[in-house]
Amino acid sequence: FVSIASHQLRSPLTSVRGYISMIIEGSYGEVNPKVKEVLTHVSDASRHMALSIEDYLNVSRIEAGNMKYEIADYDLKKLVKEVVVELVPVAEKKGIKLEFKPATEECVAVKLDIGKSRQIVQNLIDNALKYTKDTGTITVVVRKDIQAKKAYVDVIDQGIGISPEGLKTLFQKFERAKNANEINVTGTGLGLYIARTMANGMGGDITVASEGEGKGSTFTFVMPLNGIEAKWN
Numbered sequence: 099f100v101s102i103a104s105h106q107l108r109s110p111l112t113s114v115r116g117y118i119s120m121i122i123e124g125s126y127g128e129v130n131p132k133v134k135e136v137l138t139h140v141s142d143a144s145r146h147m148a149l150s151i152e153d154y155l156n157v158s159r160i161e162a163g164n165m166k167y168e169i170a171d172y173d174l175k176k177l178v179k180e181v182v183v184e185l186v187p188v189a190e191k192k193g194i195k196l197e198f199k200p201a202t203e204e205c206v207a208v209k210l211d212i213g214k215s216r217q218i219v220q221n222l223i224d225n226a227l228k229y230t231k232d233t234g235t236i237t238v239v240v241r242k243d244i245q246a247k248k249a250y251v252d253v254i255d256q257g258i259g260i261s262p263e264g265l266k267t268l269f270q271k272f273e274r275a276k277n278a279n280e281i282n283v284t285g286t287g288l289g290l291y292i293a294r295t296m297a298n299g300m301g302g303d304i305t306v307a308s309e310g311e312g313k314g315s316t317f318t319f320v321m322p323l324n325g326i327e328a329k330w331n
């Protein structure tokens with residue numbers, strides 16, 4: 099049911115979003131600034147709605163065992179850099195510094211689904227932005243361990259941190275830590291569940307470390323190196 103409902107909501111919402119952005123851009127004539135401001139809120143809300151619908155679709159795909167992966171060889175470092183570049187303006191708006199710090203000069207060749215991997219990295223950075231109250235720095239590191247045959251993407255924040263109890267439940271569906279609710283940021287608690295399931299589906303994982311509330315968090319997306327490193331570098 100969720101899957102059918104989500105599919106049916108998706109296309110009208112896409113057209114609503116299309117019209118709103120055309121009105122904002124002035125395609126139907128000049129828009130006064132007050133109206134434009136209101137429409138910008140409508141546009142943000144509809145974007146949230148679209149993202150939630152995608153999440154519900156993903157959960158129903160997971161539960162039906164229906165998640166499909168299109169696996170290709172790709173440079174994980176390149177992929178992460180692209181996602182970071184897109185999110186820098188979003189971070190700036192919040193007064194947060196988002197920096198990309200690759201720990202290797204070489205490329206990081208991994209077998210992955212490009213769309214899903216982008217979604218995972220986006221998700222981890224979105225959370226880091228969401229759960230940083232004031233100003234701070236988010237550092238995104240890409241590194242590899244040739245011996246262990248693994249690639250790592252660390253998203254390190256200086257945000258609200260996670261208690262030991264929170265660490266135990268945060269990858270479960272609909273689970274949110276107490277301090278996340280306290281700071282009034284909304285969320286459904288689906289992001290990490292979907293992200294970890296996708297990482298597992300590509301042979302990887304997501305791990306988390308935090309020294310406690312108020313002490314920041316580090317989320318790591320781990321993937322196996324594909325073994326063609328030498329050829330690419």
Ligand SMILES: Nc1ncnc2c1ncn2[C@@H]1O[C@H](COP(=O)(O)OP(=O)(O)OP(=O)(O)O)[C@@H](O)[C@H]1O
Binds near residue numbers: 225
């Ligand atoms: N960077 C972070 N710092 C502190 N807590 C975090 C961080 N990322 C996730 N969490 C905690 O893990 C919980 C689950 O995260 P998840 O992304 O699955 O859900 P969400 O952000 O609450 O909602 P959404 O489904 O919109 O992503 C969050 O509610 C929060 O308590």
Ligand SMILES: [Mg+2]
Binds near residue numbers: 221225285289290
């Ligand atoms: Mg989230």
